[in-house]
Amino acid sequence: xxxxxxxxxxxxxxxxxxxxxxxxxxxxxxxxxxxxxxxxxxxxxxxxxxxxxxxxxxxxxxxxxxxxxxxxxxxxxxxxxxxxxxxxxxxxxxxxxxxxxxxxxxxxxxxxxxxxxxxxxxxxxxxxxxxxxxxxxxxxxxxxxxxxxxxxxxxxxxxxxxxxxxxxxxxxxxxxxxxxxxxxxxxxxxxxxxxxxxxxxxxx
Numbered sequence: 001x002x003x004x005x006x007x008x009x010x011x012x013x014x015x016x017x018x019x020x021x022x023x024x025x026x027x028x029x030x031x032x033x034x035x036x037x038x039x040x041x042x043x044x045x046x047x048x049x050x051x052x053x054x055x056x057x058x059x060x061x062x063x064x065x066x067x068x069x070x071x072x073x074x075x076x077x078x079x080x081x082x083x084x085x086x087x088x089x090x091x092x093x094x095x096x097x098x099x100x101x102x103x104x105x106x107x108x109x110x111x112x113x114x115x116x117x118x119x120x121x122x123x124x125x126x127x128x129x130x131x132x133x134x135x136x137x138x139x140x141x142x143x144x145x146x147x148x149x150x151x152x153x154x155x156x157x158x159x160x161x162x163x164x165x166x167x168x169x170x171x172x173x174x175x176x177x178x179x180x181x182x183x184x185x186x187x188x189x190x191x192x193x194x195x196x197x198x199x200x201x202x203x204x
Contacts, residue, residue: 002155005066005156006140006183007136007183010132010135013077016078017073017078021077021079021080021082025086026085028086029089029090030116036086043078046078052138054075057072059142060147064146065150066148066149066153069147073135073139073142077135081124084124085120088119092116097115101115126198129191130187132187133183133185139155140160140176145161156177159172159173160173
């Protein structure tokens with residue numbers, strides 16, 4: 001039952017981080033100049049903090065609750081996808097088909113949307129799949145210390161926190177702990193599988 005809370009939150013955080021980070025990274029990589037500098041400096045400042053510490057700080061500032069914890073995790077994760085998308089855009093924009101589209105009179109937004117972005121999503125998809133379990137783990141961690149879901153909401157982290165206070169009732173924490181372990185392992189294996197499918201070099 002705790003999965004009803006943890007999995008949707010993790011999915012929403014990953015989806016939001018991918019959308020925001022990919023948009024910012026695409027603008028930074030394709031526009032260059034001042035936009036690139038501003039966006040990447042903001043990403044560098046965010047990445048300079050340990051993820052768990054930054055998430056705790058933001059969640060504590062906003063107040064306890066799953067929605068506030070989700071906002072904190074999006075702030076932690078978007079720079080990762082911004083840097084990843086920027087690197088992909090910088091590599092694809094130099095290819096011949098992009099230069100041919102520009103020479104043919106295609107607008108900047110059309111070049112970015114039609115000729116560049118479709119070739120940049122594979123690393124982002126793989127990274128998002130592998131990050132899903134880590135986001136679920138961070139959400140459980142925030143709930144464990146009281147900055148996420150609050151009792152009686154049966155979120156995995158709050159359930160583990162309740163079980164930690166009852167040493168002799170070890171099964172209270174064992175169930176959600178194994179659930180978190182399963183999610184992290186499953187998404188890691190899925191990400192490795194997708195990487196093997198899309199990246200021929202990894203299969204060799």
